Amino acid sequence: MRSAPSVRTNTNVFWLALLPALVVAAVWWPSLSASFQFDDWNVIVNEPRVHSLAAWWQSMPGIRPLLKLSYALNHTVDSNPIGFRVVNILIHALSAALVGSLLRTRGLRAGLSEATASQAALLAALLFALHPVQTEAVTYISGRSSSLAACFCLLSLYCWVRSEDSERATAWLASCCGCFALAVATKETALVLPFALLLYSADRPRSQTLKRLMPLILLMAVMLVVALSLPTYRRLLGVSLDTRTIGENLLTQSRALFYLAGQLIRITNGNADPQLPVVSSLDWLSATLCVAWAGIVVWALLNVRKKPVSSFAVLWFLLWLAPTNSLLPRLDVANDRQLYLAMIGPAWWLAVRATSWHPSRALLRPALIASVLIALSWATHQRNQIYQTEVAFWEDTAARNPENSRAANNLGMAYAIECRFQDAEAEFERAVGLSPDDYYSRINLILLRKGLLPGVDRKRCRHATYN
Numbered sequence: 001m002r003s004a005p006s007v008r009t010n011t012n013v014f015w016l017a018l019l020p021a022l023v024v025a026a027v028w029w030p031s032l033s034a035s036f037q038f039d040d041w042n043v044i045v046n047e048p049r050v051h052s053l054a055a056w057w058q059s060m061p062g063i064r065p066l067l068k069l070s071y072a073l074n075h076t077v078d079s080n081p082i083g084f085r086v087v088n089i090l091i092h093a094l095s096a097a098l099v100g101s102l103l104r105t106r107g108l109r110a111g112l113s114e115a116t117a118s119q120a121a122l123l124a125a126l127l128f129a130l131h132p133v134q135t136e137a138v139t140y141i142s143g144r145s146s147s148l149a150a151c152f153c154l155l156s157l158y159c160w161v162r163s164e165d166s167e168r169a170t171a172w173l174a175s176c177c178g179c180f181a182l183a184v185a186t187k188e189t190a191l192v193l194p195f196a197l198l199l200y201s202a203d204r205p206r207s208q209t210l211k212r213l214m215p216l217i218l219l220m221a222v223m224l225v226v227a228l229s230l231p232t233y234r235r236l237l238g239v240s241l242d243t244r245t246i247g248e249n250l251l252t253q254s255r256a257l258f259y260l261a262g263q264l265i266r267i268t269n270g271n272a273d274p275q276l277p278v279v280s281s282l283d284w285l286s287a288t289l290c291v292a293w294a295g296i297v298v299w300a301l302l303n304v305r306k307k308p309v310s311s312f313a314v315l316w317f318l319l320w321l322a323p324t325n326s327l328l329p330r331l332d333v334a335n336d337r338q339l340y341l342a343m344i345g346p347a348w349w350l351a352v353r354a355t356s357w358h359p360s361r362a363l364l365r366p367a368l369i370a371s372v373l374i375a376l377s378w379a380t381h382q383r384n385q386i387y388q389t390e391v392a393f394w395e396d397t398a399a400r401n402p403e404n405s406r407a408a409n410n411l412g413m414a415y416a417i418e419c420r421f422q423d424a425e426a427e428f429e430r431a432v433g434l435s436p437d438d439y440y441s442r443i444n445l446i447l448l449r450k451g452l453l454p455g456v457d458r459k460r461c462r463h464a465t466y467n
Contacts, residue, residue: 020100020122021096031138031384034085034139034384037142040142050075051072056069063188063232063236064187066148067145067185067187087144095151096125096128098155100125101121102154102157103125103344106312107121107309109203119351120355127351128343128344130373130376131267131347132267135336135383136272136336140337146187146337146340150341152179152183152186152190153179153180153190155179156179157196160172160201161200188227191223191224193220194220237328240329240330243331252278253326254289255276256276259276259334268379272393272396274334274335274401275403276333299314301315389414391420393414394410394414397410405434408428408431412441413453416456419461424448
């Protein structure tokens, strides 16, 4: 006979879900007044296919259908950015709640005591909820592609866990597959989810886990075939392969992974458009990093059962970065939002270490944990302020990337829209100087001087003269 869970266990699970969600609401709510930014204009504001449900339906079949449906639903209810951002915050709150629940179970299966497993899971969920690197997937509306897909992945993992020891295993496994399909329909990088399920269940008999994974593996194969049948995905794949060779990309990503790992520590270094170097030939730094990353992966694979927390942290981090930061080249080498799911592994490792200190240091633990959480909350609040206006957003981005012509051009556009024409001219000229082949900046400079720059409200700017 299966014993009923204790009242204390139910209480732990309740707070593991509720507290991170409440923290998300409290910390992110002030960001609701922020404006649309960057890709928001292309994929939401100026994209008629997401302005109504009918328009969305007529645009199908297409890529990321569920993501676009969420935009269409938002636009139907309220086209202002506040409605979109409310949904993003709710998605993040749900994900944080799921992280706490899932990591508690993983901790118990890794041999942690119930108290340590619960405390570590709660701390990891709070680190996930509060880290400023998450602003690019939450405050940045277009970052929903990462956060919504991640939420469905976590829901799928939750169903997977429930299916392992439930009398309704088939129903839970079917729900797992359904959430997997929804995740891929939001963002195609979710296709790696079956490998994450295999990693999560590393303590279980491998043959049994692989047998249970077969429906998801078959579903993954079907979705790959469907994706490759769509012309848009084939075109994007061609563009990716033409961007740089796979060898060049591996060298480039060896440095990008090091940068992304550092972003988890540099909490005041949020960067919307980092200009990371493209490595076209083997050098000592890239070679060293490639060997180091390969060695870390081998060590983690060999210690999946011996060191379940450390190996899980490493493999989870690298697994969720693999679709964007390994073989297939991208125009942008790396972005902070790629860390949204990946950071769960390092966060859990840190949380387990912090909650497992020797009793002689136990008095320092609450103060240290509180300091870290307060610092993350402050950094997230500060980062969210940058999203308030386009000028603030692009001034920060241009200051962090002084050699980035795209940032200079976009800052020029933000200045022009605010009728700051002389500042706009200076930024367009700087963008042309940084990248003479950047025809966007050249055209914008010419149109600005002629008073024909699109997006500028001439009535509002009638008292601002261009000299």
